[in-house]
Amino acid sequence: MCDGGCKGGARGRPNMAPVYPKAASYPEYAQLVNRENAQVDRRLFVDEAIYQAELQQIFARSWLFLAHESQIPSPGDFIRTSMGEDDVIVVRQRDGSVKAFLNSCPHRGNRVCMVDAGTKARGFICNYHGWSFGIDGGLRGTDGKVYEKDQAFEKAQIGLTPVAQIDSYKGLIFGTFDPAAPSLLDFFGPFTFYLDIMLDNDEGGTEFIGGAIKSEIDCNWKFPAENFVGDILHAFWTHQSGAQAILGAGVDLGKRYDELAFQASVYGHGIETNLDKVGNTRTLGYPELVDYVYDLSEKASARLGDLRARAIGAISSCTVFPNFSFLPGQNTFRVWHPRGPGKIELVVWTLVNKNAPEHIKEAYRKGVMMTFSPGGVFEMDDGENWEYSTRVNQGFVTRQQPLHYALGLESTDLERELPGHIHKGSMNDANQRLFYTRWAEFMEHDNWTDLQNGDTAPPQKSVKAAE
Amino acid sequence: MLDFLDISKPFDRLDNPVTLEIERAIIRWVHAEARLLDAERYQEWLDGFIDPEIHYWMPDMETRRRDDPRGTFKYGESAYFDDNWRELEIRVKRYNEPSAWADNPATRHVHLISNIEVNATDDPALFAVCSAFTNVRNRNEADQDIIHGRREDVLRAVDGGYRLLRRRVLIVQNVLLSKNLNTFF
Numbered sequence A: 001m002c003d004g005g006c007k008g009g010a011r012g013r014p015n016m017a018p019v020y021p022k023a024a025s026y027p028e029y030a031q032l033v034n035r036e037n038a039q040v041d042r043r044l045f046v047d048e049a050i051y052q053a054e055l056q057q058i059f060a061r062s063w064l065f066l067a068h069e070s071q072i073p074s075p076g077d078f079i080r081t082s083m084g085e086d087d088v089i090v091v092r093q094r095d096g097s098v099k100a101f102l103n104s105c106p107h108r109g110n111r112v113c114m115v116d117a118g119t120k121a122r123g124f125i126c127n128y129h130g131w132s133f134g135i136d137g138g139l140r141g142t143d144g145k146v147y148e149k150d151q152a153f154e155k156a157q158i159g160l161t162p163v164a165q166i167d168s169y170k171g172l173i174f175g176t177f178d179p180a181a182p183s184l185l186d187f188f189g190p191f192t193f194y195l196d197i198m199l200d201n202d203e204g205g206t207e208f209i210g211g212a213i214k215s216e217i218d219c220n221w222k223f224p225a226e227n228f229v230g231d232i233l234h235a236f237w238t239h240q241s242g243a244q245a246i247l248g249a250g251v252d253l254g255k256r257y258d259e260l261a262f263q264a265s266v267y268g269h270g271i272e273t274n275l276d277k278v279g280n281t282r283t284l285g286y287p288e289l290v291d292y293v294y295d296l297s298e299k300a301s302a303r304l305g306d307l308r309a310r311a312i313g314a315i316s317s318c319t320v321f322p323n324f325s326f327l328p329g330q331n332t333f334r335v336w337h338p339r340g341p342g343k344i345e346l347v348v349w350t351l352v353n354k355n356a357p358e359h360i361k362e363a364y365r366k367g368v369m370m371t372f373s374p375g376g377v378f379e380m381d382d383g384e385n386w387e388y389s390t391r392v393n394q395g396f397v398t399r400q401q402p403l404h405y406a407l408g409l410e411s412t413d414l415e416r417e418l419p420g421h422i423h424k425g426s427m428n429d430a431n432q433r434l435f436y437t438r439w440a441e442f443m444e445h446d447n448w449t450d451l452q453n454g455d456t457a458p459p460q461k462s463v464k465a466a467e
Numbered sequence B: 001m002l003d004f005l006d007i008s009k010p011f012d013r014l015d016n017p018v019t020l021e022i023e024r025a026i027i028r029w030v031h032a033e034a035r036l037l038d039a040e041r042y043q044e045w046l047d048g049f050i051d052p053e054i055h056y057w058m059p060d061m062e063t064r065r066r067d068d069p070r071g072t073f074k075y076g077e078s079a080y081f082d083d084n085w086r087e088l089e090i091r092v093k094r095y096n097e098p099s100a101w102a103d104n105p106a107t108r109h110v111h112l113i114s115n116i117e118v119n120a121t122d123d124p125a126l127f128a129v130c131s132a133f134t135n136v137r138n139r140n141e142a143d144q145d146i147i148h149g150r151r152e153d154v155l156r157a158v159d160g161g162y163r164l165l166r167r168r169v170l171i172v173q174n175v176l177l178s179k180n181l182n183t184f185f
């Protein structure tokens, strides 16, 4: 019973230190990826408990894409995004560094930032009771100084919960909620060799142009992620109409396909390419872009070597595990934010080289809109496939049936001196198998030592090749 | 360039009524266009309703503070459409392919147009036409997408009829609540 000294029920002061969730181990989920038989269990795409485990095991631990440096050039510039389902603000600091915070007030939890982006903010004020936070996330003051007048109030330790680690790689800013996560470079491993195809093909570096387009698709987030990690196969059938509209012909992987095309995978990140130089760029429909990429490719071979120079505009696609994808040559960069097991929010941006002439940047802006935005002639036909691949599994009997991931079982390439697990040909399920193997590793392991030393880790020979 | 042709700007004057006869003809044009789009007669739409110098723009809407100088949308940034005639034609070509799977089986469309205001401009051949719309798509069994918005059109009088010379499409959604845009507005 309260004798008058019980402080309304409280026995101590609030401990407002950030709480970063602990990972667990779900071997029963890991087993749903059947590596022996190249099958994936459909419960991965509809089960609510598995989805919650993904938020804990994958999205609360992985390095996730947050922003391009060019989106927030000056102190106080910010954008709002998500990490998994967590709403996050990414802010440029006065010292030039970048911080990110949960977009939730520690008082009653309201969002403190309601807008998509802004420039030169001095801080964020919560609309509910007026607590205000600096761009460093710390609590600066309260409306009417009510709290400041309260003797027992401890302001110093109150603030927006910081994303545990932030780092950037050649213009792209990533963050993780896991203080124990290895560095961003270790998370990529030698996959940076392939990221550089788009991020380092020109001395001036890159930038995002023209804002972001957001849309909703009623599909599980893994379908688009695995599509970009290595499913060029679908392009022939799904995108026949788009290719006809722009090129007047179907998708063509080029004469030297058998000799050049490959898939590469490291820690579940994957790229497929056929090294045809401009196959992707051609589909944007602007001849000046094809000329630009031919010239760029020639210049870039000094920087990147011949193989990667051929990949800049080639028919190709890439996913950085878990949900950040891009298309070399078409320059669309995107995140598939999970919104429950059956829904995503897709955010897309256009990346260009800073040094590219203005008319080239403008052609990319329009070309990406015409092809890989919701009204684009290619993207148009993707969504329904992913929606029904997800939705049919509401059928109890349907979801007991296995899915087939067995194209290219005998295609391991042991000869090519390239980083990662290399498979011959780009029409292959190899990268998708490794994507789901990585998914299973995240489900199984509660620690990064096991996570970084499993089957998806780069084979030793290839680590050497990247050095 | 005449101010009302600048796609980055809203119409500045909407107090120039036209004759009843012109108003009736333009309202007929607006409804006929909607009926053609309902029926997916895209090639006819392009050939019969669209001016060769068309500029067709539909920006995406950002959520910004009222005091943010950038505003909700901005010409030159990302957009759903920012097309000339050739670019609209590419989209129409895709619809005409039997393998345009997002449209095969067919989507059922209704374009509801209302709040039509017809205004004269400084150029006697050009008319500034505002309208609001509800764009309904339904396909398969229960897949439904509804988009509301406003249009600011410039129509050019040619050969006793009208052609669309400029269209700004401003929708109310921030995150597009649809997987695609297999439609015109």
Ligand code: FES
Pocket (backbone or CB within 6 Å): A105, A106, A107, A108, A109, A110, A126, A127, A128, A129, A130, A131
């Ligand atoms: S919830 Fe933010 S001030 Fe109360």
Ligand SMILES: [Fe+2]
Pocket (backbone or CB within 6 Å): A234, A235, A238, A239, A378, A382
């Ligand atoms: Fe696709």
